[in-house]
Amino acid sequence: MDAQTASQIAISGLQRLANDDELLMRFCNLTGILANDIREAAAEPHFLAGVLDFYLSHEPDLLAWTEHESIRPEEVVNARRTLSPQDRSGFE
Numbered sequence: 001m002d003a004q005t006a007s008q009i010a011i012s013g014l015q016r017l018a019n020d021d022e023l024l025m026r027f028c029n030l031t032g033i034l035a036n037d038i039r040e041a042a043a044e045p046h047f048l049a050g051v052l053d054f055y056l057s058h059e060p061d062l063l064a065w066t067e068h069e070s071i072r073p074e075e076v077v078n079a080r081r082t083l084s085p086q087d088r089s090g091f092e
Helices: 003-018 021-031 035-041 045-056 059-069 073-083
Strands: none
Touching: 003 021, 003 035, 003 045, 003 059, 003 073, 021 045, 045 059, 045 073, 059 073
16 A cells, blocks of 8 residues: 555544544543644654554444445555554554
8 A cells, every 4th residue: 555545544534533523532532632733743644643543443433434434444454554664553
């Protein structure tokens, strides 16, 4: 997967966060980021990888998002690897 496709997948996940207050609040609480800082942080590949980590760490959210976007969960895993290949998180 190329970096542009991986970023597009992560941005899709970020858009879902932005449209769901409960999900956004949980994301902010878990990551420590303030909602006002998300737009600026979104320009960073590691932040986008963090968005994907958020979904990958909670299967119900992952499945709801991927079903809504008509993407396979495996594509999220591949996007995560592409955005931060040197960070070998447990999402294999």
